[in-house]
Amino acid sequence: MxxxxxxxxxxxxxxxxxxxxxxxxxxxxxxxxxxxxxxxxxxxxxxxxxxxxxxxxxxxxxxxxxxxxxxxxxxxxxxxxxxxxxxxxxxxxxxxxxxxxxxxxxxxxxxxxxATGGTGQFADHLRGGTQTGGPTNGHTYGDAGGQTNRQTNGHAYGDAAGHTNGYATGFATGHTAGHTAGHSAGHTAGHTAGHTAGNSAGRTAGDTAALPGWHTISSGVIAYGTDDGANEKLQQALLDSEVLRVLAAELTPVLNRSWPNGIKVFLCRTPNSVTAEIRVDGVVAEAASNAMAALPWPALQEVAFARFYAVAVHPE
Incomplete structure (x- = not known):
């Protein structure tokens, strides 16, 4: 029953x-x-x-x-x-x-x-290749096995963490399925567009989107705001930026726990500004956040937001 x-x-x-x-x-x-x-x-x-x-x-x-x-x-x-x-x-x-x-x-x-052992059903596994030296631990929570072919039924919404006051709200229902060329297409309903994109499934060692030297579990990217075109543009830019790899010099020094490290990545683009925030284990990573804000994000005519979450499981 x-x-x-x-x-x-x-x-x-x-x-x-x-x-x-x-x-x-x-x-x-x-x-x-x-x-x-x-x-x-x-x-x-x-x-x-x-x-x-x-x-x-x-x-x-x-x-x-x-x-x-x-x-x-x-x-x-x-x-x-x-x-x-x-x-x-x-x-x-x-x-x-x-x-x-x-x-x-x-x-x-x-x-x-x-929690389910890391089969790749719910999030993607990014392999950053072999790292020499550095701490190791035996808590891998499993590796992705082959193709995951996971589906995400997406309801994209607001993150903002204090950066959204004055912006229009809304509710979006995005339906995303499969992974094509590293991202999935979102179809929206309602006046606020939400898009979820996942990294391609079953990635292997040396994945260019990975944090170098680390086995990382990553969610898809969610973009949201009042304009469908702006959302798609920012979502694709965040996917293409491969920030975990690009910001490795700023991120790696703050991954200092013997247990898996949680990484929150948030981006807000307005016509006149960029706000980027990366938190590692709940603490703002100032150098990584500043470096992310300085990346060449696309110009937008409307406000858009994007976010994903990753777990740096262990050095490889």
Missing amino acids: FWKRRHTRITARPTDDQLMALLRDRLDEMAPGFTMGSRVHNGMLLGHTGWALMALPNHTDHPAHFDLGFSGDVSLGAESIITDCISGLGDFPDALDGVLHLWSETSGACFLEV
Whole structure:
């Protein structure tokens, strides 16, 4: 017998337990049966195999901003927790809908990839080739096996993390399938266009999009805003930029955990400005963020945003 939990639509900031229940529902949609036997307790969603999601203290007082953590095996301690932060646009409940959609397609996809053993079903594995020297660890969470042919049913929405005040909000439903030449096409509905693009599946050692010397799990790229053309342009630019490789000199020094490092990549392009933010394990990587902002992003006539999430699993 199959059943679905029923929730009243939340019109204000949810409690931590409410948020975990909503994320559990989202995981049920992404991976039916994955949350069986899980429980919500004290702001955590605990899986019966040891995985966990958790609400973390917010680093901003924005009501639609959420700091989240996940672990493939929380019994390994605090260092096993990989962090992300997400902001929704507009008022509740739309802002919360946006957070849930954005999480599911970026850091949520990476979480499922980590928690399910790393087969490539939910996120892509980028191989950065062999690195000599440096720290190593035995927690690989699995490698991608062959072609993944994964599908992403995308609901692209707002991230912005405080950079979006005054910009129009909206809800987009993008349906993306397969991976062609390293990205997938998004079809949008509604007045705000959302596009999700994934990296090509089954990549091998020496992948040019990879962080050199690292095995990295990466979500697809989401672009969103009020103009379909601007969204597509920024999405393609972020895909083509291969920022993990290009910014390796700035990123590698801050990947200093013995456990996997979480990398959030956010980009906002307006007609007059560029805002770029890279966070590693929840902390702004200033040098990498500044270097990303200085890259030659396309000129746009409308505001557009793009984001993806990656987990630097271990040096190779």
